[in-house]
Amino acid sequence: xxxxxxxxxxxxxxxNSITNIRWSVQTNAxxxxxVVRIVADVENPVKTSVKYNEKAKTLTIDxxxxxxxxxxxxxxxxxxxxxxxxxxxxxxxNTQFTVYLANSLAKDAYxxxxxxxxxxxxxPDRVVIDIYEIMPKTYKITPSLKDKIIVIDPGHGGxxxxxxxxx
Numbered sequence: 167x168x169x170x171x172x173x174x175x176x177x178x179x180x181x182n183s184i185t186n187i188r189w190s191v192q193t194n195a196x197x198x199x200x201v202v203r204i205v206a207d208v209e210n211p212v213k214t215s216v217k218y219n220e221k222a223k224t225l226t227i228d229x230x231x232x233x234x235x236x237x238x239x240x241x242x243x244x245x246x247x248x249x250x251x252x253x254x255x256x257x258x259x260n261t262q263f264t265v266y267l268a269n270s271l272a273k274d275a276y277x278x279x280x281x282x283x284x285x286x287x288x289x290p291d292r293v294v295i296d297i298y299e300i301m302p303k304t305y306k307i308t309p310s311l312k313d314k315i316i317v318i319d320p321g322h323g324g325x326x327x328x329x330x331x332x333x
Contacts, residue, residue, distance in 0.1 A: 181232075181233050181259065182208060182209050182210045182212065182231050182232040182233070182259070183208070183209050183232060183233055183234070183235035184206050184207065184208050184229065184232050184233070184234055184235050184238050184253070184261055184293075185207045185208065185209060185235045185236075185238075185290065186206070186207040186235070186238070187204065187205070187206045187207075187238050187241055187251075187253065188204075188205055189202060189203065189204045189205070189241060189243050189251070190202075190203050191203075191245060191299070198300060199298060199300050200298070200299040200300040201296050201297065201298050201299065202243065202245045202247060202248055202296070202297045202299060203294065203295070203296050204241070204243070204251060204263075204265070204294070204295040204297075205292050205293070205294050205295075206229070206238070206253075206263070206292065206293040207290045207291070207292055208229075208232050208290060208291045208292060208293060209232070209290065209291070210231070210232075210291060211231075211280065211282065211283075211291050212229050212230060212231040212232045212280060212291065212293065213229075213230040213231060213280075214227055214228060214229055214230065214278055214279075214280060214293055215227070215228045215230070216228075216276075216278045218271065218276070220270050220271075223266065223267040223268070223269065223270060224264055224265065224266055224267065225264070225265040225267065225271070225276060225295075225297070226262060226263070226264050226265075227262070227263040227264075227265075227278055227293070227295060228256070228260060228261075228262050229260065229261040229262070229263065229293055230259075230260050231259055231260070232259070232260075232261055233255055233259060233260075233261060234253055234254070234255055234261050238253050238261075239252070239253060240252050240253075241253075245299065246268065246299055247267060247268050247269065247297055247299045248265055248266065248267060248268065248297065249266040249267065249268050250266045251263065251264070251265050251266070252264045252266070263293075263295070265295065265297065267297075271297070275297065275298045276295070276296060276297045276298065277294075277295075277296045278293070278294070278295050278296075279293075279294050280292065280293055280294070281294060
């Protein structure tokens with residue numbers, strides 16, 4: 167019995183944990199897009215799978231190979247597009263994140279990906295969830311510009327004339 171308790175205790179100590187979950191809202195000055203980014207720090211690499219339920223307006227992310235740590239759980243996100251965020255243990259080594267949305271999402275309005283540990287910048291392995299509140303603008307070339315050559319003048323003006331060509 168003592169041996170079993172010691173083995174179970176050491177297995178528990180070796181479990182990969184989600185150590186922190188944080189969020190931010192980022193606005194891209196160039197195109198006006200806005201994204202809510204949720205980042206979960208993980209001690210070691212994990213795998214994820216994503217399910218979007220349009221009817222329930224939920225985005226569910228299964229984090230395979232990590233358990234919730236001390237600084238995880240429900241996260242109070244202040245956003246127009248997210249009602250709430252919750253995380254829970256779903257098996258002996260898996261965690262599930264659920265993002266409860268205010269509105270339905272377009273197919274390309276979210277991204278979920280993992281980032282590997284970055285020792286140079288003291289960053290752990292991470293799971294990143296991006297949900298676009300305002301989608302990036304898309305640009306389309308009009309037919310009137312087709313087969314045209316566009317030249318950008320490198321001159322700076324004033325006392326600095328910029329690049330000077332042959333002529």
